[in-house]
Each structure stands twice: as C-alpha cells, then as structure tokens.
Amino acid sequence: MFRILKSPVPAGFPASYGSSSPRGPSPDAALTRRQRARAVRLFLARHRRLLAALSVAGALGCVLVTLRPAPPHTVPVLVAARDLDTGAVPGPADVRVARYPPGNAPEHVLRRHADTQGRALAAAVRRGEPITDLRLVGPQLRGEPGGVALPVRFADADAVRLLRPGDRVDVLAGPVPDDASRAGVPRDGPPPARVVARGATVLARPAGEQERGGGLLILSVPPDVAAAIAGAATMSPLTYTLRGTPK
Template sequence: MVNRRRRLLAAALAAMAMTCLGLAVRPAAATEVLAAARDLPGGALSPADVTVIRLPEGTVPDGALPPAAPVDGRVLTSPARRGEPLTDVRLLGPSLVDAYGPGLLAAPVRITDASSAHLLRSGDVIDVIAAAPKWDDAVAPPTATVARAVTVIAPPTATRATDAMGDTGALVVLAATPDQATRLAQAATGSRLSIAIHGHRQ
C-alpha cells in the first residue's frame, strides 16, 4: 500500500513538473511591428530600410506600424536608430501634423540658401523671411517676414543644392496655420526665402 501511494505521488509530482516546464518554455505573446533595419538619417524610405521585429505585449508603442504598412517613398522626418520601432508620427502625414497642434497644415517651403536649410532639425522653430529678387547690386532688396514661429516638421533630405527636378535651394516642411501657408506660397512665387532660427534648441 505504501509503495502504491509513493508511486501515485511520484506520478503526480512528475505531471506537475511537466506542466510547469511547459508553462516556462511557452513563448510570451508578441506583436510584429516595423523597425529601422539600420541607422537611418531621415528622408524617403525604401523597403530595405525597414525590418520586422517582435515586441512583447504591453511594450508596443502607440501608432506602431504593422508589417504590412506601406513605407516605400514615405518620409521619415528625423533620424532613427537601428531596431527602433517606427510609428505613425515619425512619418510625414496627417498624424504627424496633428501632433503639432489642431488646425495646422504641412506646408512645403523651398529655402533659397540650401546650406542654411540643412542646419535645421525636426522641431526647430523658425521665421521665414522673403526678399525680392535683387535688381541693383548697390541696393539691398526689401524684405518681409512672411511666417513667424513656425515649427519644422521635416528638414531637407537631399544633400545637393539642386534636386532631381532641377530646383535649387532646399525643401523643408513646416507646421503652419492656413494663413501662414497661404503667405508662404505667395512669397515663394517671386521671392528668395531665408530663415532665422529661434533659440533654445534641444
């Protein structure tokens, strides 16, 4: 009788051990998301720039891009480290603009001096100044500030002063009110646009 009880106890303990082992080796629930496949400088993405990673439940950031999200040609607005999960607010689009405040628009603006535009980073606050084309080297052209305290959403992504369309300068995307966006568009048609960067950069 004693031996039989010992055998039953041993069998029960073995079953409990197997159950615990199964629970221990069972993989935790995870979600697949897109992440940077390498250190990215920002700019237009290609499929080779991203990879799929698995994140444990509860650690997935809000707005994380699923593996099927289209990324080819979308603009990453700031640098990302290898392995960093990509979210909707890191890419140029409605979600990104909404993060800068209600009622704002994404206004593309071509700054004439590309070298100064390449000093910009996402989040910088700038003034945009328009100068009429010079008609007399001895006289400075009139200038006017057409947008004050606008925030940079996406700095220039190209390194050349002339892009593939043959346009000079450097293109930046600003978070602007509708009125500011209108004045920027009007100024861009016949003026040279320059910038002044506000202080307290992070």
C-alpha cells in the same frame, strides 16, 4: 459403499486441470519461454552490427549536443516592413522587429512597435531600414491644431541642413522687384527682406539628393500663412532666421 467418480478432463486442458494439488508450470510453458529467449539471442546476434552502429550514433549525438555552441546573443531592432513616405505614421503592419548582433544595431534605434505610436516619419525610409529616434517626429511636433504641413524650398541648402525637426523659424522672402529696380534706377541701399511667417515649426527635413537647387523643409503653419509663403516663394528666394528649439 459409495465410489467417487472423477469427471473427465476437457480436451485441450492440461492434465493437471481439476487437481487440487498445486504444481509448477507445465513443460509446454517452459518450452515457450526458452524459445522466446532463444529468438531474442538470435535477433541480437544477427543485428549486432546495426545495434552497435545505433549505439555509436546515439553517443555521438549526445556529444554534439553537449559541444554545440550557444546561439549568438542578439537585440531587438525595429525596421520598416515596407517603403514608407515622409510624414507617414507607422502602424503595426508598417514595422517589424528584427534581431541584430549588439555591435551591428544602430545607436538610439527603436525596439518596440509601441515606440512609433502616434509619431510621424521625419524622412522616408526603405523596407528593412532600422528606425532610429531621429527618424520620427513626436506628437508635440506635428503642428498646432488647425495647422497644415507645407513643403518649403529654401535657397540655401547648407542652411537647411542646420535645422532639425522641432526647430522654430521665421520665414523671410527677398524683396519683390519694383518698377524702379526693373528700370535700373539706383537705390540708397539694398531693399529689405520681408517676413512672411513667424514661429513656423520644422516637422521634417526630407533626406536624399535634391533634384533642384536649395533645400526642402516641411513646416507646420496656419493655412493663411501657408498661402503667404507659397505666394512669396513664386516671386522671391526664401531664407529663415532661427528662433530656437523647444525645451
């Protein structure tokens, strides 16, 4: 007869190792689960106040988020990113978009960088100042091809304030005193003014206080006409007649 020999159980393995009959978890495994459960209960018991505080804080955070008012409504406003001079054509680095409450935004303010493309400033602006449509001269008002921009000081400041960029004017100069007038010889009537420029386009009317008398305009005129106006301004006061505005 043959005897069936059992192989020895290796050290460290449970006694059920090699047995063909299924058995439940070992006592050691059940003990480990109980120890873990006990450790969790002890942790919760020891830190129950901290956990309760965290729960309350989380609930308050949810309430605050729910009750927080929505951010105020704003609108884009184009403002100068730095001080800009009269006649400058603002580029992307010269302007920026700010956010204003709707009630604080100026009327007819520009809102996009593209709104300034190819347009020159009719007056100087300070850093942070909103740029409106009246601050810019359109490309059609930048003068005729071959023309020049000429600063011209007129005698009557009130008359200058009536003009806007785009107006067309004739420039008149007072009569040049002759020998008879210098000698005090009376004339039959007042000497007539003379026209030194016709159809000059007003490019800009610089804002701000005038350090001298009269008012200043920037006119677009041909180079030879610019020379005539500059020469007349050294001898006589200048005025203008309005020819109308472009349609």
